[in-house]
Structure formats: structure tokens, C-alpha cells
Amino acid sequence: MxxxxxxxxxxxxxxxxDVDAFYVAAERELRKDWKGRPLAVSQYNPYGSLDKMGINDPARILYDGEKGNMHVQKQGRNVNGSLIAVSYEARAKNIQRNDRGLVAIQKCPNDLVIVQVPVSNGKANLTMYRxxxxxxxxxxxxxxxxxxxxxxxxxxxxxxxxxxxxxxxxxxxxxxxxxxxxxxxxxxxxxxxxxxxxxxxxxxxxxxxxxxxxxxxxxxxxxxxxxxxxxxxxxxxxxxxxxxxxxxxxxxxxxxxxxxxxxxxxxxxxxxxxxxxxxxxxxxxxxxxxxxxxxxxxxxxxxxxxxxxxxxxxxxxxxxxxxxxxxxxxxxxxxxxxxKHTLQKLFHPLPIGRLRGLGGKFGDQVSKILGVQTVGELAQIPLRTIQQTFDEDKALWLSEMAQGRCCDPLKDRTKSKRIGAGKTFQGNLSIRGYDSLRKWIGNLALEVFGRVAAEETRYPKTLTCWLHLQNVSDEREEEKGGRKTNDGHAASLSASIPQNITQPQCTDLALKLAKQIIDRVTNEKNQAFSIIGMEVSASNFVEKDETQSTILNAFRKQKSRQSTEFSVPDTTRERLKKKPETGTSSYLSSVITKAQRSVVCTDTGIQEKTPEVSTVYRAKRAHSPVMASTTVIGAPVDKIDVDMQYARRLQELFDKEHQALQSIPKTKRRKMESQQLISSFLTKSNNG
Missing domain, CATH: 3.30.70.270 (Reverse transcriptase/Diguanylate cyclase domain)
Structure with missing residues (x-):
């Protein structure tokens, strides 16, 4: 049958x-001798020093029961931070998440370890956990x-x-x-x-x-x-x-x-x-x-x-x-x-809010309108009755969910769908002026930009700024956008961003969105405000075009001291070395720095794996985004200059080349060797 x-x-x-006590386990990976001991991870002290504290900094260990309580006396309020993660050994000692450090120490004074999260840019640095x-x-x-x-x-x-x-x-x-x-x-x-x-x-x-x-x-x-x-x-x-x-x-x-x-x-x-x-x-x-x-x-x-x-x-x-x-x-x-026995015993006693998708406002709405508190009560309501209140799709979803037949597909992804950085400001630490706002928006935008730049195969199309303001008047609440909270008002604004956005542009856009939120929530410009929470995030990720990435990687390689192996035609090399006909006023001063985009010109016989960056000539970004931050490696300082006219022409040729590549079917582009694409592009730039 x-x-x-x-x-x-x-x-x-x-x-x-689900990784068991993940944050605790990540700390134990650094210190294997903590395995089996009660361990808790504490939030950083917002009122204390916000200096950078790396993952291997011994100051992160706020308390170690085996060494006595000298850390409590020495570090005072630091050790009394809120616990954000607790090991199962600590839970067995009745230590709970959100306990204060001193409370946890009283429950387990002889064996407990409390370690603080790393800190950078004045906030928690979760890089090691990510x-x-x-x-x-x-x-x-x-x-x-x-x-x-x-x-x-x-x-x-x-x-x-x-x-x-x-x-x-x-x-x-x-x-x-x-x-x-x-x-x-x-x-x-x-x-x-x-x-x-x-x-x-x-x-x-x-x-x-x-x-x-x-x-x-x-x-x-x-x-x-x-x-x-x-x-x-x-x-x-x-x-x-x-x-x-x-x-x-x-x-x-x-x-x-x-x-x-x-x-x-x-x-x-x-x-x-x-x-x-x-x-x-x-x-x-x-x-x-x-x-x-x-x-x-x-x-x-x-x-x-x-x-x-x-x-x-x-x-x-x-x-x-x-x-x-x-x-x-x-x-x-x-x-x-x-x-059915499993559903009745395991699933139906659950409160509505325990179900995925019903833990927020929608769950409260379902509970209030239908008069149900548990999944079992929802399962007893006929689909026709649910359809009288909710649209057909939502009604069907609710009915299927209550019967344990949710059919939501998996979204095939191994990376987070958004990258964000946020911070809360307690009590008198709240942000009340534009100077502080600019500082913290800059810190958060810098972190987000750095993490986005590390993405090799995708880029975001949306930048969002979220603010939580307190002491906001209830007048014209519906016009403010966002939502009212118990201690203020939370709102967010988003904007589209290009693939090649720079870090300063990212910061400026986030600050612009923040100011728009403040103006909207406070009802008028230049009114006093108090921010108790903020976040900057990038989302709506899309995959980078493979062919475009192949060419751009030759110019935007993020390793300033590693040579990219590809051939540069002799005529192109000579033109790069040729002294420009115009005066030198078109050029910026040379500086030694990390290059985000590099053209590697390697003469025959140079085999250094990590050639020195001789000089960085920065072309005016407004004229040539491609040549901005251009690094020329392996060539004498006195023989290299970047002609601004040539840079502009190079940009035009790049744009035309990219448009031509876009017309080629994607399946065919995948078969084309990156070496051929780069050689073709550079040859055309020379002939142009």
C-alpha cells in the first residue's frame, strides 16, 4: 500500500x-580551561571607559571565582553589568539571563567566571561572535x-x-x-x-x-x-x-x-x-x-x-x-x-505568541479579535469564521498554522539578510545635540560600511536609520510615522544606495535620514530631542554581477600589499609612465596609504609576492571614480604619473565595456575567462 x-x-x-548557549561557547573556544565551569557573558559598562577592548584583552575577565573576589573590589560597577548569556552550568546554580553580575556572584562565588563583550567605537563589538x-x-x-x-x-x-x-x-x-x-x-x-x-x-x-x-x-x-x-x-x-x-x-x-x-x-x-x-x-x-x-x-x-x-x-x-x-x-x-495526539499534547497548549509570526502586534490582533489565547483554541475556529475578519491568505495561513501544517518555504541563504549596528543610551547618556548625533551615526555607519565592504559576492540596495526618541509629544501622533512606545517614539527611514557608495557618503546619508526622523517626530525643525536608541543597517542584498566583479576586482582589490596577477599591455604601461602634457596642478599630493583600488603594473622580472606600494596618486574623485585611490605598484616613483584626461577616458571606456558585457547572456559570461575580459578592457583603454 x-x-x-x-x-x-x-x-x-x-x-x-540551535547552538546551545552560543555566546558562552564562543568565549570557551578562546579559553578551553573554562569548559565545564559556570560562565556568564556580561554587557559592557556604558558609564565606564569605552576604550577599545579586544577579544584577548585580560580586562574582559570581570570576575573569576577561582582567583577570589579581588576583581569585584577593583572594578566596582563594571562587574555588576547585566548578563546577556549564561552557561547551563551557571543556570544549574540558579543564575539567570539579565541577572546583575553581583547577584550572580552571590549565587556562585567560588567557581563562576564573568567575561565582558569586546568593545570598539564606544559600543559592543560582536565581530568575534559573528x-x-x-x-x-x-x-x-x-x-x-x-x-x-x-x-x-x-x-x-x-x-x-x-x-x-x-x-x-x-x-x-x-x-x-x-x-x-x-x-x-x-x-x-x-x-x-x-x-x-x-x-x-x-x-x-x-x-x-x-x-x-x-x-x-x-x-x-x-x-x-x-x-x-x-x-x-x-x-x-x-x-x-x-x-x-x-x-x-x-x-x-x-x-x-x-x-x-x-x-x-x-x-x-x-x-x-x-x-x-x-x-x-x-x-x-x-x-x-x-x-x-x-x-x-x-x-x-x-x-x-x-x-x-x-x-x-x-x-x-x-x-x-x-x-x-x-x-x-x-x-x-x-x-x-x-x-493528532502529538498536536493536542504538544502544540495546542501553546500560547498564540509562541508561534513564529504571531509574537507581535499581529498575534495580539488575532488573540483579541478571535478571542483565543492558545493554539488549540485557534484550531477549533472554522476557516470561514477566520475569513470574515482577515483576508483569504492570512486566514488560510492562520488555519494551517493552528493545525501544524505551516508550509512556509526555506529561504536558501547562509548569510544574514541585513547588516546593522546599533546602540542604546541610558539615562543621562541620551543624545541631545547634533554633534553627538553626528558622532554616533558616524560610528555606526563606519561599522556597517566595513562589514558590507567585506562581502565579496553581494551588496545592499537599501540603507535604513532607526531612532528611538523619548519625551515626545503625543500631538499629531499619526503624522509622525513609526510607532509609539512606553518611553517614547520609535521610527525609521530608508533610502536607496548605489553599489559603489563610499564610506563618507554612507555616513552623510545616514545622518540625513536621522535628521529627517527627528524633524518628523518632533513636528518641527530645531526642536529639542532626546535619543535613547539608534541603529544604522544595510539590507535588500543582491548578488553582484559576476562579469562586472571580475573587472572591478582588478581595480578594487582590498589587499593593498598583494600583487594581482594579470597582464598589462606594454603600450598601456608606457602610457601610464608618460609625463602628461598638462601642468602638475591637476594632481593631488602623493601619499602612502592603503589602496582600495589598484592597477598593478609589474615589469618583467619583478617576482615579489608583496611588492611595496611606492606611491599613491589620488585622482579627483569627481572626474574619475574608477581611478580614485589608484595605486601603482612596482614602478619607480619618478616615472609614474596619472594623467587626468587619461583617467576620464579610462572611465568612459570602462562604462562602455560594462554595457557591452551586460548584453551578453549570463550563462555565456560565466564561461568567459576573467583573464580575457581584463586583457580586452585594458587593450581598448590603450587604443582609445
């Missing part, structure tokens, strides 16, 4: 992975592909080895410590073969059962837990984050729950899929659980146990995310939404 059904039944398998996140994601993707490949080869043999190398797994980075994987395609291919050949089924069961003890021990079947364990599900996000669920997770499961899980796994036994008690969906979930376990364990082993992950395996993003939080840390939970 299952064989006949399989061609019509498309099972979706989504995995949500780098750790990207490094983990890259390795996790690799381990997930490897687990799929190993399972496919073990079961299907070498005949499908070429297919396993090309299996696509969708990956969506949800946050700095969360990621979704869609394993539907590889599992679908595998299960299709299992249904056609009983020999493959035996091989799969042998593979799963070989690790059955470990798989069963580290995988919980959602909905079969004891009542004590299930109580965790009814906690709020903040309660779970604080560690309130540890009291239930540390309790032993009831014997009935253990028996239920054993029976679920035993139903998978059989000589073929027809003999098995599993449905296709349950089989797919079990395979997904095995793949996830292998990838999680491989990542933990690679980093010597510093990083552990909790996982949820289900048929959609909502259920997978819900499942991953049920058995933290270092556990995984499998949830089958097709099981």
Missing part, C-alpha cells in the same frame, strides 16, 4: 538547529552533506555516487545561532528507492539499528514525554531562556513515556517497508533524525566539545523550531504533526 502511495506523497523534512557563527555554519553544512552522502552510499551503493555528490540541501540562516535545513530532496530520493527494493530497506534498518541505542538515547519523540517534561512546553520564551525548564529536563521521564518511545522505534522493525509499522512520513522523520545526529556529533567532535547543538526534526519550520527547544541542551526532538 505504501509503495503505491509514495509517488503521490511528498514528505517534507525540516531540521532546526565570525564564530559563520565558521560554525560552514562546517555544519559540510557535515550535513557528508552524513547524507555516507547514508546514501551505504544503502544504495556506488551506482548512485555521482548523484549523492549533487544532492541539494536548502539552508536558511535564521539568526546568529540558529539555522534551518531542508532535507526533503535527499530523503525523498532515498525513500523512493527503499519502496522499490526490499534489499535497500534491510540495509537502511541495519544502518539505523547499528546506532539505534545512540539514536534512541539522543532523540526524543515529541508528544510522548511525561507530563513533567511536557510542562516545559508551556513556559514562555523568557522562562526557557532563563533556564526555568531545567527543573523538568533533569527529572527522569516516567516509565510510561519510556515505553511509548520504545514502542515507536520498535514499529520500524520489519523485513520491508510493508512489514513496518511506520508510515512514509515517520520513516522520513527517522532518517532525518539519523542524519541530524551524525552532523551534530561531527561538529561537536571537531570543536572538542566546545559547541553543542539542540535540534528539532519535523515537517515544517514552525514545528521544527518548537521541537528544538523542548530538550535543550545537546538533544534532538522528533515531532510528527500528522499524529
Amino acid at each position: 505504501e509503495k503505491a502511495m509514495y509517488s503521490k506523497e511528498k514528505v517534507r523534512i525540516v531540521v532546526h538547529l 565570525d564564530a557563527s559563520q565558521r560554525l555554519l560552514s562546517r555544519l553544512v559540510s557535515h550535513m552533506h557528508q552524513a547524507v552522502k555516507e547514508l546514501s552510499i551505504d544503502i544504495l551503493g556506488g551506482r548512485n555516487d555521482s548523484e549523492t555528490n549533487n544532492i541539494h540541501i536548502s539552508v536558511e540562516k535564521a539568526s546568529i545561532d540558529e539555522v534551518y535545513f531542508d532535507l526533503s530532496k535527499p530523503i525523498e530520493q532515498l525513500c523512493e528507492c527503499l519502496c522499490k527494493n526490499e534489499e535497500y530497506w534491510v540495509l537502511l534498518m541495519d544502518r539505523l539499528m547499528r546506532n539505534k541505542g545512540e539514536l534512541k538515547a539522543k532523540t526524543t519523540i515529541g508528544g510522548l514525554e511525561s507530563e513533567k517534561d511536557m510542562a516545559t512546553n508551556r513556559l514562555s520564551k523568557n522562562e526557557i531562556r532563563k533556564g526555568s525548564h531545567l527543573q523538568t529536563l533533569d527529572s527522569s521521564s516516567s516509565s510510561s513515556a519510556d515505553v511509548a518511545e520504545q514502542l515507536w522505534w520498535r514499529r520500524g522493525d520489519g523485513n520491508s517497508i510493508n512489514d513496518s509499522g511506520w508510515t512514509i512520513q515517520e520513516l522520513s522523520l527517522a532518517v532525518g533524525a539519523w542524519i541530524t545526529l551524525q552532523a551534530r556529533q561531527a561538529l561537536t567532535d571537531e570543536f572538542d566539545g566546545v559547541y553543542t547543538l539542540s535540534a528539532g526534526i519535523s515537517t515544517n519550520k514552525t514545528m521544527a523550531k518548537l521541537a528544538s527547544g523542548l530538550k535543550k541542551p545537546n538533544r534532538q526532538t522528533l515531532v510528527n504533526p500528522a499524529d
